[in-house]
Amino acid sequence: MVRLITHNLLACHVKGCTTNNFPLVFQDVQVELQEAEFNPDFIRNMLSRLEWTALVSAAKQVGDTSLPPEQPDMMDDELLQKLHHVLMEIHVTDGAMVCQNCNHIYPISNGIPNMLLAEHEIG
Amino acid sequence: MKPVKSVTIIDDPQVHEDQHVHAVYDQIASHFSSTRYKPWPIIAKFLSDLPTGWIGLDSGTGNGKYLPLPADRPGSILTIGLDRSRNLLQIAQHAGSEPGCPVTREVVWGDVLGDGWRSGVFDYTISIATIHHLASHDRRKLAVQVRATSRLLQAVSPVHGRVMIYVWAIEQDELSKRSIPASDTNGSDNPMTGEDVFVPWVMSQGQHTAKGKFKNDVETPVYNRYYHMFAKGELEQLTVQAADEFGLMVGSRESANTKGCRGVEIIQEGWERSNYYVELRRWVS
Numbered sequence: 001m002v003r004l005i006t007h008n009l010l011a012c013h014v015k016g017c018t019t020n021n022f023p024l025v026f027q028d029v030q031v032e033l034q035e036a037e038f039n040p041d042f043i044r045n046m047l048s049r050l051e052w053t054a055l056v057s058a059a060k061q062v063g064d065t066s067l068p069p070e071q072p073d074m075m076d077d078e079l080l081q082k083l084h085h086v087l088m089e090i091h092v093t094d095g096a097m098v099c100q101n102c103n104h105i106y107p108i109s110n111g112i113p114n115m116l117l118a119e120h121e122i123g
Numbered sequence: 124m125k126p127v128k129s130v131t132i133i134d135d136p137q138v139h140e141d142q143h144v145h146a147v148y149d150q151i152a153s154h155f156s157s158t159r160y161k162p163w164p165i166i167a168k169f170l171s172d173l174p175t176g177w178i179g180l181d182s183g184t185g186n187g188k189y190l191p192l193p194a195d196r197p198g199s200i201l202t203i204g205l206d207r208s209r210n211l212l213q214i215a216q217h218a219g220s221e222p223g224c225p226v227t228r229e230v231v232w233g234d235v236l237g238d239g240w241r242s243g244v245f246d247y248t249i250s251i252a253t254i255h256h257l258a259s260h261d262r263r264k265l266a267v268q269v270r271a272t273s274r275l276l277q278a279v280s281p282v283h284g285r286v287m288i289y290v291w292a293i294e295q296d297e298l299s300k301r302s303i304p305a306s307d308t309n310g311s312d313n314p315m316t317g318e319d320v321f322v323p324w325v326m327s328q329g330q331h332t333a334k335g336k337f338k339n340d341v342e343t344p345v346y347n348r349y350y351h352m353f354a355k356g357e358l359e360q361l362t363v364q365a366a367d368e369f370g371l372m373v374g375s376r377e378s379a380n381t382k383g384c385r386g387v388e389i390i391q392e393g394w395e396r397s398n399y400y401v402e403l404r405r406w407v408s
Contacts, residue, residue: 005178005229009178009240013239045176115231117237
């Protein structure tokens with residue numbers, strides 16, 4: 001599945017596409033919600049790996065507007081719960097992710113994103 | 124004992140790899156997966172020692188058997204599985220699920236030589252029984268393997284990133300189901316070049332393949348998988364070359380003379396149950 005936690009790590013890797021190649025933009029996505037066990041320590045500790053602005057905009061693209069536009073300094077339990085939902089419980093099952101820079105389309109089907117490139121696109 | 128055949132790559136390496144690695148695993152995915160469920164102890168320990176909140180990449184995840192770990196603290200880290208075989212990924216996607224309690228894993232269809240991630244975003248990468256499948260002509264072989272290793276180093280944090288690599292060894296233990304023809308292992312002048320072989324995968328009766336079920340009166344299909352079997356010292360040599368290519372010092376952080384140097388330390392290396400392994404940590408002085 002493509003959860004937003006994974007989406008936040010992915011970047012376009014087409015040959016020569018090195019700027020503005022993150023974040024990929026969701027297109028025509030189908031979303032499924034799956035409950036996951038809440039682990040506040042995991043969420044709190046992993047947060048420094050995330051690009052907040054990219055996460056907020058990706059969440060909007062899949063229909064979730066619960067996160068504040070700026071990353072708050074203090075992480076209270078309510079916010080950790082929201083983050084847990086956005087990062088771990090929203091699954092993109094089908095659709096695509098598109099690079100804003102080179103327009104390369106990475107298709108998603110049955111929850112598996114296809115990051116393979118054609119021979120001539122490999123850097 | 125299943126015999127292992129020595130092989131020389133004469134066709135295009137990419138075509139060779141597609142035919143003798145990617146296509147084979149897509150065909151044998153289900154049967155292969157049913158025989159691969161036990162994690163290697165050293166990798167299980169590596170994952171179980173990682174701090175809560177760390178995110179990693181399993182590059183060449185296969186059936187995803189490492190994705191649910193650590194068993195004693197499930198959900199304390201997140202490992203994303205990447206593989207070239209889509210059929211294996213469909214299995215990996217539900218690795219560790221119990222009947223009635225399905226779990227979904229994060230999996231990505233991609234190549235281990237690819238680079239579809241923000242640079243240095245992971246805390247750890249593991250590459251288990253994968254790099255030995257990368258094919259190319261003799262002279263360029265090292266180049267491809269070095270690039271794959273370099274990708275692992277590049278994917279992790281420059282400050283604290285950890286990497287664990289396992290590859291198949293020429294030195295097989297007595298528990299191994301395979302026999303290596305003796306003449307094939309010492310035919311080379313250079314002891315550090317390992318050996319290219321085909322390892323047969325025999326579909327057991329009644330196993331499903333992607334194309335359907337085999338009937339008993341049909342001959343049991345055999346698929347030949349391409350392997351490069353590593354010689355002693357070869358994995359370490361590979362690591363040093365990859366670090367070099369990526370501009371990293373090899374050694375401990377204390378060995379750096381000035382501040383701001385980037386390096387990688389070999390934490391442990393060895394041989395376990397027919398495989399060579401190496402554990403690495405990146406550092407900035």
